[in-house]
Amino acid sequence: MPEHDEPEHDEPEREEPEREETADRLRREFGRQAPEFDLGASLAGRVTGLVRRRRRLRLVAAVAATAAVMAAVAVPLSALRSTPLGHGVTPAMTPTTPTTTPTTPTTPTTSPGPALACNTLDLSTTGSATRFTTTTSLGPVTATLAATTGGPPQGSGLSDAVVTVAEGASHFTEAVTPPAQANGDVVLSSLAPLPADAVTTPQTPNDDALCLVHFPGDAGPTLLIGLDTGYAHCCTVVRALTVSPTGLAAPVDMNTMNAPASLTTSPTDGGPLIVTADNAFAYQFTSFAFSGLPIRLLRFTGGAFVDVTKLNPDLVTTDARRWMTAFNANATNGLGLLAAWVADECVLGHAPSAYATLNGLLAGGKLVGPTAPQGAAYVAALKAFLTQHGYCRS
Amino acid sequence: MGGIEGVRTRTGATNTGAEDAFGAAMADQGFRLARLAFFLCGDRTRAEDLVAEAFAGAWPKWSAGRVDNLGAYLRRSVVNLAAKDRRHRLVVSRHDARATTTRLVTPGADEGLGTRIDLAQILCTLPPAQRVVVVLRYLEDMSEAEIAALLGVPPGTVKSRLSRALDGLRSQLEGADHA
Numbered sequence: 334m335p336e337h338d339e340p341e342h343d344e345p346e347r348e349e350p351e352r353e354e355t356a357d358r359l360r361r362e363f364g365r366q367a368p369e370f371d372l373g374a375s376l377a378g379r380v381t382g383l384v385r386r387r388r389r390l391r392l393v394a395a396v397a398a399t400a401a402v403m404a405a406v407a408v409p410l411s412a413l414r415s416t417p418l419g420h421g422v423t424p425a426m427t428p429t430t431p432t433t434t435p436t437t438p439t440t441p442t443t444s445p446g447p448a449l450a451c452n453t454l455d456l457s458t459t460g461s462a463t464r465f466t467t468t469t470s471l472g473p474v475t476a477t478l479a480a481t482t483g484g485p486p487q488g489s490g491l492s493d494a495v496v497t498v499a500e501g502a503s504h505f506t507e508a509v510t511p512p513a514q515a516n517g518d519v520v521l522s523s524l525a526p527l528p529a530d531a532v533t534t535p536q537t538p539n540d541d542a543l544c545l546v547h548f549p550g551d552a553g554p555t556l557l558i559g560l561d562t563g564y565a566h567c568c569t570v571v572r573a574l575t576v577s578p579t580g581l582a583a584p585v586d587m588n589t590m591n592a593p594a595s596l597t598t599s600p601t602d603g604g605p606l607i608v609t610a611d612n613a614f615a616y617q618f619t620s621f622a623f624s625g626l627p628i629r630l631l632r633f634t635g636g637a638f639v640d641v642t643k644l645n646p647d648l649v650t651t652d653a654r655r656w657m658t659a660f661n662a663n664a665t666n667g668l669g670l671l672a673a674w675v676a677d678e679c680v681l682g683h684a685p686s687a688y689a690t691l692n693g694l695l696a697g698g699k700l701v702g703p704t705a706p707q708g709a710a711y712v713a714a715l716k717a718f719l720t721q722h723g724y725c726r727s
Numbered sequence: 728m729g730g731i732e733g734v735r736t737r738t739g740a741t742n743t744g745a746e747d748a749f750g751a752a753m754a755d756q757g758f759r760l761a762r763l764a765f766f767l768c769g770d771r772t773r774a775e776d777l778v779a780e781a782f783a784g785a786w787p788k789w790s791a792g793r794v795d796n797l798g799a800y801l802r803r804s805v806v807n808l809a810a811k812d813r814r815h816r817l818v819v820s821r822h823d824a825r826a827t828t829t830r831l832v833t834p835g836a837d838e839g840l841g842t843r844i845d846l847a848q849i850l851c852t853l854p855p856a857q858r859v860v861v862v863l864r865y866l867e868d869m870s871e872a873e874i875a876a877l878l879g880v881p882p883g884t885v886k887s888r889l890s891r892a893l894d895g896l897r898s899q900l901e902g903a904d905h906a
Contacts, residue, residue, distance in 0.1 A: 352893045358900055359865040359893075362846045367866070368771060370761040376753050376779060383783030620772030622779045666775075703771050 368703070372622075375663055375670070379622040382593070449596055449605040451524060451544040452478070471545035471554050474576060475499045478509070478543045478558075480519065490518020496543070498556060498576050505581045512570040512586055515562040522559035522569050524607075526596045544596060545576075548632045549604040553577050555633050557607070559594060560586075569594050571607060573633040587638045591615050592626050599630075600647040607631040607638075608648070613722055614676070618669040618711070619704055625659065625673025627680070627724075628652035646681055653677035668702040672715055679725035687725075691715070749789055752797050753782060760805050766862045767809035769847045777808045784808075802867070803877050806859060813855060849899050857892035860885050 452469040461482055468477045480494035494509035511519050521542035542559035558572040569589045575582040587594075592610035599606050610626035617624065628649055630642040642649060656674035660667040671694075678687035691712050694700050701707050706714045719725040757778055764774035781804035785794065794800045850858050863869045863877065871889070875882040 351897065352890065355893045355897045355900060356865060359846075359861065359896065362844065362900075363766070363866045366846045367762045368765055370758045370765075370775065372753070372757040372761060372775065372778070376757050376775075376782070377750065379779040380753065380782040380786065383779060384786050616772075620775040622775045 369665060370703075372666075375623050375659065375666070378659075448547040448549075448603075449526065449544065449598065450546075451526065451541045451596065452476075453541055454521075454543075467543060469543050469545055471547060473500050474545055474554050476543055476545050476556050480509070483518075490520050492519070494519045496556065496558065496574075498574075498581060500576070500578070503578070505576070507574060507581050507584065509558060509560075509572075512560050512562050512572070512588065514570065514588055515560070520561040522561040522594070524557055524559040524571070524594060524596050526598075546596065546605045546633075548634050549602060551575075551634055556581070557596075557633070562588070569609070571609075571631075571638075573638070575633075575636060582636060585633070585636065585638070587631065589629075591621070592629070597648075599641075599645050601645050604632070606641065606645065606648075607633070611676070611722070614669070614673055617718060618672050618706075618715070619666060619702055620669075623663065623666045624669040625656045625671070627656070627673040627676035642680055649677050649680050653681065664699075666702050668700060668707070668711055671700075672718070675715060676719060676722075676724045679719055684725045688716075746790075748797070749782075749786060752801070756798055756801060757782075760801055763802065763862060763867060764805050764809055766847060766850060766866055767806065767859065768812060769851050773812065777805055777812060780808055781805045799877070806863070806877065810855065810859075844900060849896065852899065853892055853895060857888045857895070860888045861892045861896070864889060 448471075450469045450471040452467045454467040463482050464479065465482065466477055466479045468475060470476075475498070477497045477499070478494065479497070480491040483490055483492065490511070491509075496507050496509055498505045498507075509519055511517055523541045524544050525541040544557045544559075545554045546557055547554045553576050556574040556576055558574075560570040560572055561568050562570055569592065571587045571589065571594045572584050573587070574584050587607075589609040590612040592612050594607055594609040597606050597608050598604070607630065609629050609631065611629050612626060614626045615621050615624045628642065629640065630645050630648060631638045632641050633639070653674050656670050656677065660670040660674060663670060671691075675687045675691065678684065691700075695709060695712055698708075700709075700711050702711075716725070760778045760781060761774050764777040765771055768774055768777065781801050784804055785797065785800055788794045788800070789797055850861065853861065859878065860874055863874045864871070869877070871882050871885045875885045878885070
């Protein structure tokens with residue numbers, strides 16, 4: 334806090350007993366008016382999300398601290414600027430490779446299924462201002478991200494990031510530019526596949542941001558890149574580039590904002606899915622910390638992100654159960670969590686029973702929270718919101 | 728929603744002891760910190776977010792063993808974050824032509840208590856530096872020396888700010904009583 338230092342001085346103009354009286358009154362009022370907070374499990378969830386997000390940025394900042402040590406092996410950026418960039422075929426072009434040693438983790442791919450492969454990358458082991466590459470392969474297609482880690486004074490994002498996709502003798506390159514919403518830096522955001530028991534929260538805070546995904550019905554794979562826009566309450570952008578024998582299609586960005594994005598496999602058809610959540614629910618009925626964001630499942634097909642949430646009822650059911658559990662654990666600030674549950678139930682086609690549950694909770698005086706709307710007003714506002722966003726008809 | 732158990736230290740190793748203690752701190756101190764944040768920023772929902780931000784900021788240092796007194800660290804974080812938040816809102820409102828005066832949201836603060844004053848509202852009339860010392864002194868029950876250490880100012884400065892704040896609040900409290 335930029336406090337202005339003030340000189341010590343005596344304040345004789347008012348008698349101490351008068352101040353003591355005011356102080357006593359203040360103590361009493363603080364005791365009487367201090368609001369109740371039932372933070373419960375929601376605080377832990379919110380903190381976990383924030384820590385993961387910050388960790389990604391902090392890793393690169395930590396890298397900057399080793400600048401002096403690693404400067405000796407840094408690659409001149411000009412070596413990469415000479416590489417032609419853009420869409421389409423670039424025949425006989427050699428994939429970007431660093432001219433000096435620091436090839437950090439080009440470790441083998443993780444492949445939870447035949448239609449999905451992501452790189453593994455830990456930038457904490459990469460020095461500052463260091464050129465690195467990381468690779469993932471799916472069938473005959475290999476994608477390689479080459480970039481230079483940040484260095485002082487800014488020390489955060491990557492620079493000169495280029496992705497190269499190789500299939501047979503063809504190589505296609507595309508510059509990885511910051512998302513439109515970003516503060517100018519390219520910062521990776523993990524798209525790591527979820528473990529079997531997780532739904533919307535990525536459990537592994539790695540920098541596995543480069544994935545090749547073969548969505549059902551597509552002739553070839555799609556390259557997905559996870560990016561972070563920075564700032565608080567923001568942050569995730571999934572960038573998709575369709576790979577075809579003639580080149581890379583123009584990148585398409587999906588900004589999932591506060592909701593993280595991860596990959597998983599559909600229990601319905603076994604194909605890959607992008608798992609995220611609906612940011613529209615953030616702050617809608619309570620603070621962000623207590624807002625529940627219902628699950629949203631996407632695929633990238635035909636050059637666009639397509640919502641396939643309704644086609645995967647198993648995952649939606651799991652998500653709904655999670656929100657109801659969270660609501661039951663938050664007696665005084667659960668209306669944001671309940672909203673996510675109702676939304677999931679609407680997706681599942683259970684709107685009548687969900688609204689009956691709402692009415693029961695209303696009759697039992699359970700629809701209370703620290704902010705408006707509450708009670709019947711909450712039910713009305715929720716129904717209108719769900720109708721407006723296509724979840725339920727009123 | 729997962730807990731802090733999903734978070735690993737920077738080296739990738741899990742740190743179960745630190746997680747347990749941190750989880751306990753969230754359960755034990757979250758409420759108190761939220762109350763502190765509420766009286767500093769005057770907005771309940773923002774207070775909850777500030778507390779989450781404070782815990783998230785503390786976790787890396789705590790898990791690395793660089794925080795001796797987690798409670799004190801969190802309290803200082805909340806105070807600093809509230810000040811940062813206030814400055815941010817000032818900047819935003821200055822650049823937003825449609826901005827209106829920030830309305831203080833104090834839902835339920837004095838419901839059913841039969842009081843005529845809204846303490847959070849009254850505190851907002853104080854200069855921020857005075858508000859902080861009043862809240863730390865009379866809500867958190869910190870000594871003037873402790874407040875001085877937390878804010879990084881001389882004890883005499885804390886004392887003078889408290890005096891001025893009490894003088895400023897006296898008339899408002901009395902005025903409210905006679906309203």
